[in-house]
Structures are given as C-alpha cells and as structure tokens.
Amino acid sequence: MAALRSGHFHTLSHTPNPSSLSRCSQRAFSASSACASYDDTVQNLRIGKHTRVIYQGFTGRVASTNAKDSLAYGTNIVGGVTPGKSGEHLGLPLLPDLRKAKEQLKPDATAVFVPASQCGKAIEDAIEAEIGLIVSVAEHIPLHDIMRVMSILKTQSKSRLVGANAPGIIAPIGSCRIGFQPLPTFAPGHIGIAAKSGTLSYETVASITRSGLGQSLCIGMGGDIIAGTNLVDALKVFETDxxxxxxxxxxxxGGRAEEDAADWIKEYKKRVGGKAKPIAALVGGLxxxxxxxxGHAGAWAARGxxxxxxxYKILQDAGATMVDHPENFGGVMKTLLSQSGRDVSKITQDAANQKRGYHTLRRRPSPAQQSSRLAAQQQQQRRGLLLRPDQESGPLEPxxxxxxxxxxxxxxxxSDSFYIGxxxxxxxxxxxxxxxxxxxxAQLGQRVKRFPYDWRQGPSESAIKEAIEHMQLDAAPPAALAQAKGLIEALSTMYKEKEAVTLSGSISIDNNGNLVLHQPSLVLQFDDAAYRSNxxxxxxxxxxxxxxxxxxxxxxxxxxxxFVKLSDPAANIGTLVNGAGLAMNTVDALRLHGGKATNFLDTGGKATSETVKKSFELILKxxxxxxxxxxxxxxLTDGGMIADGVLLAFKEVDMKGTPVVVRIRGTNEEKGQKxxxxxxxxxxxxxxxxxxxKRVVELANQ
Known part of the structure; x- marks a missing residue:
C-alpha cells in the first residue's frame, strides 16, 4: 500500500497480477493464447502514476486543453497521435500513426479524443496496436460501430475499452486522469466508484470527498447501449485493489448491468464472508x-x-446498501465501513494526508478548462428512431x-402468438x-430469452435452432419452421444493413400451416447516431x-x-437539471419528498445562460x-453561469409568477448561490x- 500511495500504481498490461489472472493468461497475456480472452484485460483498468498515456487526435482543440489539465493534475502523458502530423505538441512527441506511437512511446493507455464519426476506426487502430487501455469519451458513436469494435475486442486479450459516452477513468491515488472528469471534485482516498452516469458520478464523488473518504479509482461505464467495461468488470478490480x-x-x-452486478455481489459475499468490502448503490430512473x-442512448428498458x-430491489437483496440520492453516499459509506470493522478515522486520516492543493472542491477552473469541459461533454440529443406501424412496410418489405x-x-x-426479434x-x-x-x-418479460451472436458473422445455425426451440414451435408444420428460420435470417440482415436497435414482432401460424407476422405488433427502432454522426x-x-x-x-x-414531458396529471413541479442521470434521479428523489415532476429536462454539456433561458420557456409551456x-x-457546468442563466430567464421570459428553487453544488457553487x-x-x-x-414540494402544494 505504501508503494501505491507514493504513486507506483502500475498498469497491469505491463505487469499482470498473478493472483488475479488465470494460469493461461499468466503464460501468454496476448491474443495468441488459446484460452486468453477479453475478460483477462480487466486488470488493465488499474491505472496510476506510471501509466503511460497518449492521445488520439492530440492536436485537436478539445484534446489539447484536456491534456493540459491532465498534465497539471499529474497524469503521465507521453505524447500523442494526429494522422499525417509529426514533431511536437505541448512539448511532447507528436506522431503520425499509432503503430509508430506504440513503438516509440510504449503507451499503456490511449485517450480517444476524435469525433464520434471517426471513433470506431480510432478504437480499432488502438486494438491493432495492442494498447492495453482504450478510453473513448465521445457521445453519439453509432451503435453498430461499437458492436463491430466489441466483436473484435472479444477475439483478443491485450486491449480493454472504457466507454463510449463515458467521462473516462481516473485514479486520484496516482493522479492519473484519462477522460474529462471535473478535477476539483476528486480527492485521493479509498472508495472505488463505477457509474453509468457522468453527472451522478460527479455528485457521488463530491459526497465522498466532503466525507473525507476520498476515491481510489473511478470508472465511467457510460450511458450507451453497449459499454466496453461494465459494473462487474469494475467490481473485479475493486475486490483485489x-x-x-x-x-x-x-x-x-436499461440493460442488465445492475442484475449482473447483483449476481457477482452475492457470489462475492458468499466467497469471502465477513471480509467483504461494503457496497452501496443507486439506480436512476425509478x-x-x-x-x-x-437522455442517455442506453437509458431504456427492452422487452424482457x-x-x-x-x-433496485435485486441489488438490495444481493447485499448492496441502496441510496436514494448521491449526496448521501458519504455518510452511508462511513457507516458501512464502521459496521464492517474498518477504522474509519484511519481511512479519512490517510486520505487527508494524500490531498494536494489541486483537490479542493470549490477550486474555480480557468476559462480554458471550462471551455474544454463543455466541449468534451457533448450536447445530449434524441437517440433512436421508432417507426410508426403505417411507416414500417416500406423498409421491411424487401x-x-x-x-x-x-x-x-x-x-x-x-392470444397464442409468439414473440420474435x-x-x-x-x-x-x-x-x-x-x-x-x-x-x-404479464409473462413476456420473464419468458423472453436472448441468443447472442457475432456481429460480423451473423446468427449461427445452432443459435437460430435454439431460438426457435425456445418459442416451442416443435409441433409446427415444416413450412412454418422453415419460415421462422428465414424470418430470423431476414431480420438479422436488415438489422445490420439498416443499423437497427430492435426489430421485433408477434408471429402466428395460419390454417394453411404458414407463418404470419402481425404488423400492429412490430417494433422497428433504428439508431439515429448512424445518421447524425456519419x-x-x-x-x-x-x-x-x-x-x-x-x-x-x-x-x-x-x-x-x-426534454421528456411526463404524463401524470397530478404533477406540478417543473425540473431543470444538467445531466441525464441526475435528471432521472431528480424525478425519482422528488417522489420521496411527496412531489411529482411534470418533465425530465437535461440541459446537457452545453448548459449556458441561453440554454437555461430556453429550458424555462419549455417548462412554462x-x-x-x-x-x-x-x-x-x-x-462540467459552472454554477455562476447557471445562476446568470436563471437571472436572464427572469428578465426575458414571462415567468407567470412561478417561484423557482435553485440548488447549485460543485464548481463555483458559492458564486452561484450568492x-x-x-x-x-x-x-x-x-x-x-x-x-x-422539501421547499419545492411546499411551494407546489400551496
């Protein structure tokens, strides 16, 4: 532990931990090993002082400003790549391609700061160069680009992906940041945090910082449909750290990451008993x-x-202590640590000894830093096109x-139809x-079963056979069975060619023994990032x-x-929040205080005085x-700027006498409150x- 506190927190792509890797991966930690896999790269998440970091898109405005912040923080940035350019940038080596960067700079990790339209290719280049950790922060990367990337990642055992649509990964112990996390919020300490939501993770971090516990490692899973690193991956690292x-x-x-985490927690507690590290959790979107x-591309629940x-209940039953609002994590974690027999005073004292001047919650960022953060946290947009029944026959018919x-x-x-998709x-x-x-x-959610397949190859004969068997079509006429197989093949082809998210519907068998697909049941959902980005x-x-x-x-x-208009006729509280996860949690937490929100509103990373003003106009309609x-x-959003936006709205928008309650925490909070x-x-x-x-609900009930 003393070595780690001194900053010797090595990335395991160079020095694997034998106790946490399989015998096979110890022998050959590469794609050439017959039994090595993507799972073996999980320990590459253990970044620290000597993690050698490069940037892809190094000379870009956002990357340059981000790199300056990270260098000041203490991150060991050794150079970067911009295609076709070479020389120096920020006093560091600039190379024209990743292969040369790999040979000359020997990086452990790469920060991918390129536009969403180019991210898929940039990540593939990093995989080909066998860089141990790839961090992709961009939002709106097309879903099928990421599925192609994941199909490649699962064939090797050298590279690990964090993201996309994630703030990245940061180790306050070791002063290593790969991403765009708001640095003043973090403090070195001993709590590991993994999160889907950026803004919820920042508020969680702030609560842990205020409690004096600090953070050891924070991993952003990201809000996209598919994440390169999930909650279970983070748990595996935290267990052995x-x-x-x-x-x-x-x-x-959305998704099953929390359920998978609950399964892991149950197994972990059974395996280590009273020695288990305490675990607290929150789930947004109740x-x-x-x-x-x-808001987030992945923040929706599919059938099943x-x-x-x-x-929330599954995690609670697994042994996680559930928290309803992230500002409560600090106090809850102190209690849990004490109950587990750990010395809280020693943990907080140790964290205090590691603090440096940079880790002050209220440190005001420079204008250049603020600009970088707003640019890095790209604006939220609508994700996913869902066709209406009368629009579906055209794309589907071929x-x-x-x-x-x-x-x-x-x-x-x-009533006796089958579900397929x-x-x-x-x-x-x-x-x-x-x-x-x-x-x-009433039964569909429990009876839907999934049969995954490789994106590049399409569904195998065996996967199709198992999927049809699960529908219990055993007694169906041969023609219907053949048509079910053909329908799966046709849908999977359309799925890839048209970059869909979900293609599904209900089927039945007619009196002639043929398959019937019922148009009113069809769900044809397509990823709009493919159009917006590319x-x-x-x-x-x-x-x-x-x-x-x-x-x-x-x-x-x-x-x-x-903006999502909520339908409850009894709702009477308009909400204006920055960040999708925080906006979901605000709607949830208001319910606990007896209030109901009329809307979900996320101003996104482009929260400015003008967007705050526009948000008021939307709410007051x-x-x-x-x-x-x-x-x-x-x-990532300046509290003073938000306060100015609120005042601008009052000057230029007809507020109709509507009272406003403002809660501002974090960056420049005192100025905003003043x-x-x-x-x-x-x-x-x-x-x-x-x-x-409490005050909002009082005003709403008057």
Missing amino acids: PETEGIILVGEI HAPQGRIM ERTAAEK YLSRVEGLSLSQESAP ITVDRTARAPCIATSPTTDP KRQEDIHSLRQKDTEVPEEVEAEKDGIV DERVKVIFVNIFGG IIAESGLDLEAFDGFAEAA
Missing part, C-alpha cells in the same frame, strides 16, 4: 416512463429487461419478400435473437415525422436539450407547473438536495 476499502455502484434504467429513452425499481410463404397481416396478433444483448455486448413462446404482457441510413431517418411528436420535445432538440426546481451539480440570494427576485437558493426538495 488494496487501496479500495469500500465500493459504490451508480446504475440506471419513475421513468415506459418505453422512453431518458427489468425496470429500474426491480433492479427483407420479408425473401421468406417464401410468410405473410404480413394488418390484424392484431392472436433481433435486438441487443448488452451483457454479451452483441446483437442477439430474442424469442418467447408467449406475447402475453450521415448513414438517410432513407430510414427521412421517415421521421416531427409533426406527430410532442412539440416541446422537438423544440428542445434544436438547442441541445433533452405546461400549465400544470406551479414551481420550478433547478438542480445543478457543477462538475447570485441567486442577492438577486432580489422570487428565487430561493439551497445547498442540500433534501432541503431544496
């Missing part, structure tokens, strides 16, 4: 509307996936025509066939009809704001709103969430 005394997981609606994408509330005897019916599926298996990080012997909504699939995305959507939600998109709650954690308090307007400023929420 001698500097980590307690663990925090931050999840949200009150998210069914079927909506809540658990709700956020169900995942693929269905390949299945002889299959018919497309305009009638609703009968192609979607994403987030745990397997791959596309999958999804089938169920029933379409009964201008691919224009024919599909030209079908979007904005005039049929909620006007406020469409209007919000123009300003990089994610809802006649249900009696009070507005502005909940800002200033990780601006609000001294404004002389109908504004109230608070420091803690509970006090602010």
Whole structure:
C-alpha cells in the first residue's frame, strides 16, 4: 500500500497480477493464447502514476486543453497521435500513426479524443496496436460501430475499452486522469466508484470527498447501449485493489448491468464472508416512463429487461446498501465501513494526508478548462428512431419478400402468438435473437430469452435452432419452421444493413400451416447516431415525422436539450437539471419528498445562460407547473453561469409568477448561490438536495 500511495500504481498490461489472472493468461497475456480472452484485460483498468498515456487526435482543440489539465493534475502523458502530423505538441512527441506511437512511446493507455464519426476506426487502430487501455469519451458513436469494435475486442486479450459516452477513468491515488472528469471534485482516498452516469458520478464523488473518504479509482461505464467495461468488470478490480476499502455502484434504467452486478455481489459475499468490502448503490430512473429513452442512448428498458425499481430491489437483496440520492453516499459509506470493522478515522486520516492543493472542491477552473469541459461533454440529443406501424412496410418489405410463404397481416396478433426479434444483448455486448413462446404482457418479460451472436458473422445455425426451440414451435408444420428460420435470417440482415436497435414482432401460424407476422405488433427502432454522426441510413431517418411528436420535445432538440414531458396529471413541479442521470434521479428523489415532476429536462454539456433561458420557456409551456426546481451539480457546468442563466430567464421570459428553487453544488457553487440570494427576485437558493426538495414540494402544494 505504501508503494501505491507514493504513486507506483502500475498498469497491469505491463505487469499482470498473478493472483488475479488465470494460469493461461499468466503464460501468454496476448491474443495468441488459446484460452486468453477479453475478460483477462480487466486488470488493465488499474491505472496510476506510471501509466503511460497518449492521445488520439492530440492536436485537436478539445484534446489539447484536456491534456493540459491532465498534465497539471499529474497524469503521465507521453505524447500523442494526429494522422499525417509529426514533431511536437505541448512539448511532447507528436506522431503520425499509432503503430509508430506504440513503438516509440510504449503507451499503456490511449485517450480517444476524435469525433464520434471517426471513433470506431480510432478504437480499432488502438486494438491493432495492442494498447492495453482504450478510453473513448465521445457521445453519439453509432451503435453498430461499437458492436463491430466489441466483436473484435472479444477475439483478443491485450486491449480493454472504457466507454463510449463515458467521462473516462481516473485514479486520484496516482493522479492519473484519462477522460474529462471535473478535477476539483476528486480527492485521493479509498472508495472505488463505477457509474453509468457522468453527472451522478460527479455528485457521488463530491459526497465522498466532503466525507473525507476520498476515491481510489473511478470508472465511467457510460450511458450507451453497449459499454466496453461494465459494473462487474469494475467490481473485479475493486475486490483485489488494496487501496479500495469500500465500493459504490451508480446504475440506471436499461440493460442488465445492475442484475449482473447483483449476481457477482452475492457470489462475492458468499466467497469471502465477513471480509467483504461494503457496497452501496443507486439506480436512476425509478419513475421513468415506459418505453422512453431518458437522455442517455442506453437509458431504456427492452422487452424482457427489468425496470429500474426491480433492479433496485435485486441489488438490495444481493447485499448492496441502496441510496436514494448521491449526496448521501458519504455518510452511508462511513457507516458501512464502521459496521464492517474498518477504522474509519484511519481511512479519512490517510486520505487527508494524500490531498494536494489541486483537490479542493470549490477550486474555480480557468476559462480554458471550462471551455474544454463543455466541449468534451457533448450536447445530449434524441437517440433512436421508432417507426410508426403505417411507416414500417416500406423498409421491411424487401427483407420479408425473401421468406417464401410468410405473410404480413394488418390484424392484431392472436392470444397464442409468439414473440420474435433481433435486438441487443448488452451483457454479451452483441446483437442477439430474442424469442418467447408467449406475447402475453404479464409473462413476456420473464419468458423472453436472448441468443447472442457475432456481429460480423451473423446468427449461427445452432443459435437460430435454439431460438426457435425456445418459442416451442416443435409441433409446427415444416413450412412454418422453415419460415421462422428465414424470418430470423431476414431480420438479422436488415438489422445490420439498416443499423437497427430492435426489430421485433408477434408471429402466428395460419390454417394453411404458414407463418404470419402481425404488423400492429412490430417494433422497428433504428439508431439515429448512424445518421447524425456519419450521415448513414438517410432513407430510414427521412421517415421521421416531427409533426406527430410532442412539440416541446422537438423544440428542445434544436438547442441541445433533452426534454421528456411526463404524463401524470397530478404533477406540478417543473425540473431543470444538467445531466441525464441526475435528471432521472431528480424525478425519482422528488417522489420521496411527496412531489411529482411534470418533465425530465437535461440541459446537457452545453448548459449556458441561453440554454437555461430556453429550458424555462419549455417548462412554462405546461400549465400544470406551479414551481420550478433547478438542480445543478457543477462538475462540467459552472454554477455562476447557471445562476446568470436563471437571472436572464427572469428578465426575458414571462415567468407567470412561478417561484423557482435553485440548488447549485460543485464548481463555483458559492458564486452561484450568492447570485441567486442577492438577486432580489422570487428565487430561493439551497445547498442540500433534501432541503431544496422539501421547499419545492411546499411551494407546489400551496
């Protein structure tokens, strides 16, 4: 431990830990080993003082400013790559390609700071160069680009991916940051944190910093549908890390990462008993509307996936202590550490001894740093195009025509129909066939089974056979069985060619023994990042009809704001939040205080005075709103700027006498709170969430 505190926190791509790797991977920690796998790269996450970091896209404006911040923090940046350029940049070597960078700079990790449209290729280049840790922060990387990347990663055992759409990874012990985390929030210490949401992780970090416990390692899983590193991967690292005394997981609606983590926690506690490190967790989206994408591309539950509330209970039953708001993590973790027999005073004292001047929660970033952070946290946008039933036959027909005897019916599926589709298996990080012997909504969630396959090769004969068997079509006529196989093949082809997220529907067998696909049951969902980032699939995305959507939600998109109108007629609290995860949690936490939100609103990384003003305009279009709650954690967003935005809104927007409660924490929080308090307007400023929420509910009920 003393060596690690001194900064000797080595990346295990160079020095694998024999106790945590299989005998096979000890023998050959490379793709050439017959029994090595992507799982063997998990210990590459243990970054530290001597992790040698390079940048891809090094000379770009965002990368340059980020690198300056990270160098000042103490990160061991040894150079970078910009295609076609060489020489020096920021006083460090600049090389024209990764292969030369690998040979000359011997990096352990690369920070991928290139546009989303180029990220897939950049990550593949890093895999080919066998760089141990690849951190991709960009949002809006097309889903199928990441599925292609993951299909490659799973064939090797040298490179590990963090992200995409993640703040990255940071080791406050060892002063190593690979990503765009807000540095003033972090302090070296002994709590490991893994999170899907950036803003929720920053608020969690701030709570742990205020408690004096500090952080050992923080891993951003990211909010995309597929993550290169998930919660279980982080847990494996935290278990064996001698500097980590307690663990925090931050999840949200969508996928099975939290369920997989719960399974791991149960096995871990059974395996080590009373020696287990305490684990606390939070799940955002408990009150998210069914079927909506809540800001993050991956924040939605597919058929057969658990709700956020169900995942909360599963984690709780596995032994994790559940927290309803991230500002409570500090106090909860202190209690858990004490209950586990650990010396909390020693842990906090040790963390205090490691602090440096840079780790002050209220340190104000320079304008250049703030600009970098706002640019790095790209604006949130709508993710996913869902076609209406009357739009589906056009794109679908060329693929269905390949299945002889299959018919497309305009009638609703009968009660004895079967579910079939192609979607994403987030745990397997791959596309999958999804089938169920029933379409009964009460049973479908429990009976859908997934059969993952390699994105590059398509579904195998055996996977198709198992999927059909799971539908219990054993007694079906031979023609129907052949048509079911043909339908799966046709859908999987369309899935890849049209870059879909989900293609599914209900099928039945007619009196002639042929398969019928029922159009009213169809779900055709496509990844709009393919069009937004790369201008691919224009024919599909030209079908979007904005005039049929909620006007406020469409209007919000123009300003990089994610707005979801919630339907509860009793709701009367408008919410304005920065960050999708924090916005979900705000809606959830208000419920605990007896309030109901009229909307989900994420200003995103481009939160400026103008976007705050626009957010007020959107919220006030809802006649249900009696009070507005502005909940800002200033990780990447400046608290003073948000306060200025609130004042601008009061000057230029008809507030209709609506009171506003503002909670500002984090970067420049004191300035923001002072601006609000001294404004002389109908504004109230608070420091803690509970006090602010209580006041909001009081005003809403008046």
